Amino acid sequence: MPIPDPAAAERVVVIGAGIGGLAAAITAAARGLQVTLVERAETPGGKMREVAAGGALLDAGPTVFTMKWVFDALFAEAGTSLEDHLELERAETLARHGWTDGSRLDLFADPACNDDAIGAFAGASEVPRFQAFRQDARRIFETLKDSYIAAQRPGPLELTRRAGIPDLTAIKPFASLWSALGGYFQDPRLRQLFARYATYCGSSPFDAPATLMLVAHVELEGLWRIRGGMHRLARAMSSLASDCGAQVIYGCEAAEILVERGRTSGVRLANGEVLPAESVIFNGDAAALSTGLLGRAAGRAVPGMPVDKRSLSAIVWTLLGRPAGFPLQHHNVFFSDAYRAEFDAVFRQDRLPDEPTVYLCAQDRDEDDRGEDRSRPDGDERLYLLVNAPPRGDRHPLNSEEIEQCAERAFALLRRCGLEIEPRPDTMQATTPNDFHRLFPATGGALYGRASHGWTASFQRAGARSKLPGLYLAGGSVHPGPGVPMAALSGRLAVERLLADSTSRRRSFRAGIAGGIWTRSATTGATD
Incomplete structure (x- = not known):
């Protein structure tokens, strides 16, 4: 009797239809897994909410769409393109900034326009300082893009090896963003403007590392608008997950992650129904797990986070x-x-x-x-x-x-x-x-998981694999961090880790079982 291929028939339950969960469902279904996505709300998106007011619909969550390449790759893997589902327009003006002294400054997608605007706003001497800042922000992003942002979470030493840098000082983790900006700009308004990008990670520029200069680079590299609003992205991703074969269920709350013989065995819903599964991807704030909201066993799968570390x-x-x-x-x-x-x-x-x-x-x-x-x-x-x-x-x-x-x-x-x-x-x-x-239970309202305060904060976020075999993590509270594209990357990373672990289990079956009897491995996995 041939040994069944566990990955070929692997059942996966994704909890939460935020951007990370939707990306995980699309990726897993496109790679041939049997996917069920459950979401307690009636619509997709998670924090990418839409509300009604006076007969109009308004975005009530993220409003900025950057790192389009993340979604291009996600939709391409599913055999389609982002433009087949959404009408996008690249913004020429990124944002307008105002101060109480009546001054205003626009930032643009065109670098030459930015140089002209900053020279007119703060004087010609600030233009080369801005150019130096932009060059360093780009260098940090390019150093971290493949070695950290789009990769499984490394530790500090592993990061230096992956990134090919002699030490971590190359990505400026030891100075605060605020203090580093003081070395670039003399005009306090420019320092204040570029310090604001720390808030994209839910952090204070006075405590966040200067590594977050990369956020400014991401926005300066390109910002898109989605006609009809950001919520259209969530709806398009939900439809794509269904097109790929995932079963997507709204108004369906997960109550407990079930465990048998030391690994996940499925999800119990609030209505008592059980969804059997070899693997579960949790796309919610990791604090919901560590505080036991989805069961005691799952609560031990991720470390807790002190309240004073919230974003x-x-x-x-x-x-x-x-x-x-x-x-x-x-x-x-x-x-x-x-x-x-x-x-x-x-x-x-x-x-x-x-x-x-x-x-x-x-x-x-x-x-x-x-x-x-x-x-x-x-x-x-x-x-x-x-x-x-x-x-x-x-x-x-x-x-x-x-x-x-x-x-x-x-x-x-x-x-x-x-x-x-x-x-x-x-x-x-x-x-x-x-x-x-x-x-978003267990968060206290924190919108970005753990605050990025201090050089070790990013390494303290959970990775894709939890301590509980078969339980994987996605969303803005885990690696690579908060933000729409980062959450999408987390969903893809969760599926990649799941498939790698499935391959490992499959190899252990073939090495250890000669008689053709298939039993589920009890092999455990280490935390990322």
């Missing part, structure tokens, strides 16, 4: 309104005059900042400052505002008074920068750390 949370307002005074672009950032105090409040004092920096996505704006959807009879625009907040939604939930005061401070900053917004009151919705904790 940023946020308060997000979605609304319809009429902006005036400041010429908005699609992406806009309005900077606080008290930048260090903002991060001290969130990370050291566990409270909302007195003067928060405000990110504003004007979702109807095109390159010419005109609205793509101004035909709406009421003339309102779809607006998304975000301010940083402490991840305390499970310990000290914000009350209505605190939320209202934060909104007043945010809108006051906008007015000081020259922007007036007349919101339609019946459309304005706030999503707070309390809400994010409810949507």
